[in-house]
Amino acid sequence: MQITLHLNGATHDLDLDPRTTLLDALRHHLGMTGTKKGCDHGQCGACTVLMDGRRINACLTLACMAQDARITTIEGLGSPDRLSPLQQQFLDHDGFQCGYCTPGQICSATAMLEEIEAGWPSHVSENLDGPFELSHAEIAERMSGNLCRCAAYANIVAAIRQAAGTTGWREDAA
């Protein structure tokens, strides 16, 4: 079927098998392999992209569902000589090792900070209305859909807090 994808500011016309996921459309048909396939079942978060600004699992989204939406992938957030603030902090804090979950972590964190800004509470938030402190627990809770087997978690949370301009926090336990 004919599908038009609005991807990172460009428009792509594709002729795809209707079963094609957004993830496979990106990886197999557009050669945009920054978005990773870790489980294909929405369990790991490696394929996280932004759809109209919200984070979604590209593996659980058929490409045809993205018709007319604005999709942003890791390639749309920055490039090696022009890193986004989060990309820079992931680099500086060693918020990755093998790097395979990293694009998903960064896309997820990008949208997550906007969710906090928009006043969306999480399971660990002190209240439902905000504002929310960017504590370790708050970030870790909101990022828990993104697995990292190298376990850069401690560094990822530090990177996100730094990018959000909230360093020097003392960790509240449990």
Add this chain to the structure above:
Amino acid sequence: MTRHLRVDGPNHDDRLDHMAQGILGQPLNRLEGPLKVTGLAAYAAEARPMNMVYGVLVQASVPAGKVLEVGDAPGALAVIHDKRMVRYAAQGMDQKGPTSGPDQIEYMGQAIALVVAESFETARHAAQNIAVRYKTASVPVEPEAVKPELPPKKQSAAGNVDKAMQDAAVTVDRVWQTPSHMSAAMEPHAAIAEWDGDHVTIRAALQMLSSNRKQMADALGIKEQNLRLLSPYVGGGFGSKLGINAEAVAAAIAAKKLGRPVMVAMTRQQVFDLAHRRSETRQRIRLACDSDGRLTGIGHEVLVSNLPSSEFVEPVAQATPFTYQAAHRQVVHAVARIHRGCAGSVRAPGEAVGVTVFECAMDELAEATGIDPVELRLRNIPDVEPTTDRPFSSHKLAEALREGARLFGWSNRKPAGQRVEGEWMIGMGMAAAVRVNMLVESRARVTLNQDGHAIVETDMTDIGTGTYTILGQLAAEMLGLPMERVEVRLGDTNFPPASGSGGSFGAASSGNSVYLACEEIRSQIARAMSCDEVDLTLQDGMARAGNVARPLSDLIDGQISGEGHLQPGKTEKSHRQATWGSHWAEVAVNRWTGEVRVRRMMGVFACGRVLNEKTARSQCLGGMTFGIGIALTEAMEHDPRDGHAVSRDLAEYHIPTHADVPALEVHFLPERDAYVGPLQAKGLGELGICGAGAAVLNAVHNACGVRVRQLPATPDKIVAGLED
């Protein structure tokens, strides 16, 4: 010119401490980091050669027997059903391909065919719907259901542990169980194979290219020189990519048959079925000590499992013979030959579960003797390796224990069950960390161009370990270049063969080869400067000797290059080599739900020279987090009827996620180990996991008084313990 070194004796030169550039050891960002954070680093399945088609593996749906017929796949280009396809992955460093012949089924989920189609969607649909006829056989799948083998080389004994137990003032005699574990690297195994005449290039997710090349050439029945492997970026390994596996072999066979490039990527579920699992273990530990807590007897009896045709035996008690002193000792490794998926190396094979359980036993002994757990360990540290009287190459356990206790605030620990905050019971636990150390033969080539730009080439891999960065730092340090003037090329069998990434030996082995290559280049520069190499100072592109200083560009005609070749030697026999450390954890246990929250966790590690403080720390974070998983969440459950992995995806096999992991703390003890080559560096990738789970489990006991000996300590088991 090749500079060769066999590590036959100590090296006390500390040469790297006297280099001038000041780069080695610095916490620099990863060289390839900008590519990884922007999604531009291309992993195995991330190339698109012209005319590429997609393959999906078909798996056996019976645990044992024979494939009688593989049906058609409407819409597909081909069904590849070839006797060269492998039944399971090669073990790390195997020199030959794994057992081939997919029609003989050894476990449920074994790859038996490959469906290839123009599109991934078509291939997947056809593979899922293909009809296969079997002749099934009945086989054992439970380790306790068979009489185990006792491989002679895996047993050891001295004195009489039974008698030591009878005569002891205090004893512990308990049985622990750990389930199968899966590496679960984030990148599923994948390969793209492309032929050019008799020559095939396979882009794959592999950790050890030099031995992988031998395995693959053997599996395909081709000459090694007709095979090129590429693994420039590997999305995690943890043992699962040590040896070639079904997807890469099938891709190569299919690509030849179809005359087109073929991509095969495992699904996540296939990774759980086809990558090596860490064997489940049953461990009986007996400890006997006198009234001062000095051990007199140590028994460690282990039952693990594997397929009848696989030689690998999880070396659970590997560190038991040399960690603590005792006159009477016994180690038993029994192997149940059953038909679960193939067992092999998963991060720190042996110690990951062996040290973890042993350190839980030591905590029980501390409780039984009334001696502080740190003090109990300090009283039992041997001066030389107990079973052989060999000296240790270095030994930092006592320092790691004392330093850790101080840094963690161990003196604030209360007796079990006495610290309560609302519905949370709080406890602290600790454990020793120990992992055997080894070097593996490794080669590298370094080229220095006249413009002062150096290139490091080796078929070593970076699986997230920081190899690009540390090898770059080493070359920059040795050749006196700023980091931006060094380029590191890895993961290509066209480069000199390296140790590969495994067993924590990668950094030291490949690092020493780069050191040697650079030493060769330094010698050539020294000749041009008419000085001895040891009198040469290289810094910021300048060469200095005495009061002569010249830019490198004046000394190089075109380019100079050197190869380094490291081999392990006599020191691996003359000295017990190990890395040491200590783990510390503070947990909160919910009195109603049994939920465990890790509040604080800290590790103190001694691994010889630290090559990059940032990437080294990250390695430890990863190991410690694996420890949280072993203690609290990870279990690969097998169906008792057919042995297949039930928890075979990331929703069912629970690796720790963000919310499970606090801001971990890592400290390194300064150390130079003289017996491991001129780099004086040892392994680190696995030390962080060895014993980490025990610190968590011991903290759980200190919090609430419950000992869970059937890991992981999930809430149901803790609640059951609280009710007792």
